[in-house]
Amino acid sequence: MTLYVQAILNGILVGGVYGLVAIGLSLIFGVMKIINFAHGEMLVLAMYLSFFLFTLLGIDPYMSLFVCAVAAFILGYGVQRFLVNRILHVPEEMQVLLMLGVALVLQNATLVAWGPNFRAAQTRYSLSTVWLGPLVMDVPRLVAFVLALALALLLYLFLRRTELGTTIRAAADNRDGAVLIGLDVRRIYAFSFGLGAACVGAAGSIILPFLPMSPYSALSFTLTSFIVVILGGMGSFLGVLVGGLFVGVAENLGAVVLTSSSKYIFSYALLILVMVLRPQGIFRGRSG
Amino acid sequence: MRAFTGERAARRGPMLVGGALLLLLAAPLYLGSYWTSTLILVFFYAYTGQCWNILGGYAGQVSLGHAAFLGIGAYTSTALFMFAGLTPWLGMLAGGVLAALLGLCIGFVSFRFHIRGAYFILITLAFAEIFHLLALHLESLGGAQGLFVPFTGASWAKMQFKGNTNYYYVALALLVVITLVARALERSKLGLYLVAIREDEDASRALGVNTMRCKLAATAISAFFTALAGAFYSNYFFYIHPDEVLDVELSVDILLRPIVGGAGTLFGPIVGSFILTPLAELSRAYFSKEGLIGTHLIIYGLLLIAVVLFFPRGVAPYLARLVAGKRTS
Amino acid sequence: MVILQVEKVAKRFGGLLAVDDVSFSLDEGEILGLIGPNGAGKTTLFNLLTGFLQPESGRIHFRGADITRLPPHAICRLGMVRTFQIVRPFLRLSVLENVVVAALLRTNAMAAARRQAEDLLTFVGLEARRHTPAATLTLPDRKRLELGRALATQPRLLMLDEVMAGLTPTESDRFLGLIRQVNQRGVTVLLIEHVMRAVMALSHRVLVLNYGELIAAGSPAAVVRDRQVIEAYLGEDYAYAGTVREGNPGPPGEPTQDHGASAPERR
Ligand SMILES: Nc1ncnc2c1ncn2[C@@H]1O[C@H](COP(=O)(O)OP(=O)(O)OP(=O)(O)O)[C@@H](O)[C@H]1O
Ligand SMILES: [Mg+2]
16 A cells, blocks of 8 residues: 555656656647657756766756756757748648657767766765655655746746746737737747757756666657646646646556556557547647 | 649650669679668668558658558568468568558547647557567567577578578569559549548548548558568568567658658659668668767758758659659649 | 428537527528628538537438438538638649549549549639649639539539638629529539628528527528618617618628628727
8 A cells, every 4th residue: 555655656746847847848839839759858968968067067956957957948949940940831740750850869969979878866865765654755856846846837927927928828829910910939939949948958957866867768758748748738737737747646656566668568558548538639739 | 743744754754764673673683792782771661661651641641650560560470480380471461461450450549539640640659669569578479589580491482592682672573562552542542532631631521532441541551561571571681679670760760761752752762762771771880880879860860850941842853853854844 | 392401500619609509491402691790600500511510419401311420521422512711722732633532522433533523624714724733723713623622522512611702803703603503503502601792692592690590591682681680790789770871881781802801890
């Protein structure tokens, strides 16, 4: 019994980060209707950046969070500005293929640069825990949960309360309308992609203390974000957060019951199931 | 559009194709072993690309899961050969039928729930990865060790040969067959329906097209022929492994050629393969030597980006215009 | 002889009742006009009739058969075809191929379908452009193509969603002629149209939809005098202000070319 409660608890903690990562994906989709196939790659890249800042310069991951967010922002901004903005009107399959190209480049650049092996950052607090009766909580996971929610809240306030945020939401609602009222839609797009990537960048730092990474981790991160977003409903901020918690719990419960290899089969099956069972969600994003 | 290109092209086209075919038929006589095996791969990827093209190009349902079909073909024919002694020629067909059935299942699930465009890419990827993981854990089929195909002496009946000349002709024959199939499809009712569905699915439905049935047919045909390539693969390399014949990387490999050459055109996959495959082989060989595994995939990625940005219709249409003597229709 | 029987069909989108218990029937050989302000639910009704949307309640019978839950392609096969308000040509196919797709519904032979398509292109006046990609057509030509394609399915009932919107008077006159000819060959026509001149000239009978409800039905002349109809188009103020003044711009008494500029916005 404790095992299951423990799994649920772990799931909730990691689910907060899933939520943050998926909000990035959802933002990019909501505004540009682009599916960021390189989402996991961007996350892994941010983890490497944070890792090297830690091992080479001794900067704590929680400190380098902002550096990683800014770096990811620049990467995302560039991808939109120089690549996606040129093909806004081609069929969405072609846009996906472009992002697939970006994903291939990022993943294999990581592979060539740092090899295929897993790496983990050993911080002072990596292994520290707190006890809650019979349950144990890893400190880094707890911190990650809190930070992820805080950042999500920050983003939410930004989108709701600032002029730029309102503009982004306007562009998301109606591209042509936004053009009509004279917004520089392309700039806004680049900014939004940057913002979505920044979520991922921050998340990279946040999870580094408790998750090892390798270039091959990317696909499963991308996949998890897709599951979360499709489950939560594209564009629904709260929905995506809740979706993150749900998937975190499901995965951790699954890991108790299943062997680690069949865990991935479970994830893919979950993705298919979620896509099939939520036809009113994002599938109609374009063709309606 | 297709049926009505310029008249000069219509006259020059068959002559060019016939000439090229003659050159290729004689190629093993004047090419060394290295170039012959490169050409085998060119044909192999042109073939799989053409299979993909039927679903992804003409019907516009872009799949990132074709490795599943190829892998099923490879594993079925190999297993039937090793454990039941069945000739790969029949095993090939059995694999094709299995793959077609799987294609129907995947297609039904996707189309029934209106999964289109980017989401179709995602769902096909998910299905293929499930098969990839299953194969890795299926010990009876070699699991993560892969399967070695025993060589039992050169024989046409077993599709096992010494040297690569005979494989060359098998691969060429496969390519010719699939090209004829695609050509027949282009001129058929089903083919026109598929293109109409790609262009506007709702408009097609309004005009009486049973889009579900057409898309399922395209998926089944595409899956069937892709599986044949899997059987060829295992007989040519004598070794199959889930990370080779069921991996996403292979799915990317399969769709890259038609995209580069021109999806939804007859010669797109072939042109794409002639451009890309030698390049890929060179870079693969070169970069694995340097211990730079993955570099060829960076090149793939850059190519994909470049093609989407600069040749979203592929390069074949440009070549066709050249052949037609610049007088476009 | 009733060809289409619609009974209490309803559809809502979230809180919006887009089509509200609409019932009517259509006789064989008739031309029925369907009018109503923007957002009245006309296109939604078309979508319900042709199987693109499922009604929440109600029944639809076409030539005696219940078609309420049939998919669009099956309905088309039974002889009921619709065009789209926003034209949807197959852009990368040639004009001829566009029509061949539709003609293949009644034959499996490419050559026969092609012959038939050529005839229809001559009929709608696009024969000179038959080998060009549909993407290169102008809007009026695209509308002709939309009509030709629909006719190629050999319908018994032709449903046109604003085929004349955005055309010049000369162009829409040509369309009037075409539709009349089609009707004279025995095809029943259901026509959504904002161009009142066309509705008045063509329709034997007119239905008026407002906020999803059928508010009037009758001869064109009677409908434009109906108080509720005038209110629907011009707002209550106008109706109470008295009569529809002759020669005054604005529907329903007058032709409008652009449906975007119809009455509700003019208040
Ligand atoms: N798929 C949909 N989802 C939600 N609301 C819809 C949908 N389709 C139509 N509506 C709404 O239903 C109402 C009726 O729309 P409809 O397109 O049927 O009107 P219409 O009479 O054809 O108008 P118009 O003259 O502008 O073409 C409108 O308020 C519209 O916004
Ligand atoms: Mg309408």
